[in-house]
Amino acid sequence: RKEVEQDPGPFNVPEGATVAFNCTYSNSASQSFFWYRQDCRKEPKLLMSVYSSGNEDGRFTAQLNRASQYISLLIRDSKLSDSATYLCVVNPNAGNNRKLIWGLGTSLAVNP
């Protein structure tokens, strides 16, 4: 089993749709979690950190389910500019983030 697994997609959705991605991780002791966004041929950029209580930032909501070992990202009211690859990232270490585990990403295309 891969350490971090994501459905590669692509997810093709119309503007205004709600879309959700899940990401599963294998190390139950993992400490912190992130969602990054990566546009084509650009660097990854932090979208959200994922807290145990879940967190929301505008149209984006991240949830953590430790019992089932997955994190999710929900995007409401999708915009064309949301088209990107979304990377799930897991930090298995307490006290530092020296070796993050990166998923391969989920590709999202928002269509007019």
Next chain:
Amino acid sequence: DVKVTQSSRYLVKRTGEKVFLECVQDMDHENMFWYRQDPGLGLRLIYFSYDVKMKEKGDIPEGYSVSREKKERFSLILESASTNQTSMYLCASSAGIHEQYFGPGTRLTVT
């Protein structure tokens, strides 16, 4: 805003050449990282450094070395470039347990 800069956006080198990729961050972060990213393989960690002159191997260190003489600067060295090192190289920095911030990347082609 955190700023991470990389010395080149695009680089073309010949097989056997020595290649230097430089990365500079301006946020006094103690941790710095070098990754490569290839289609279907995702981000793979080459080396990281958690302090000046300190370095640790990542998952794919073979064929690479690094140097960190100053806190803000982390260099990746390809001693003798090979075609299988053609890739996108991404530098990142972070403080403690917090998120990593990336530079714009260097697309290296080895011919």
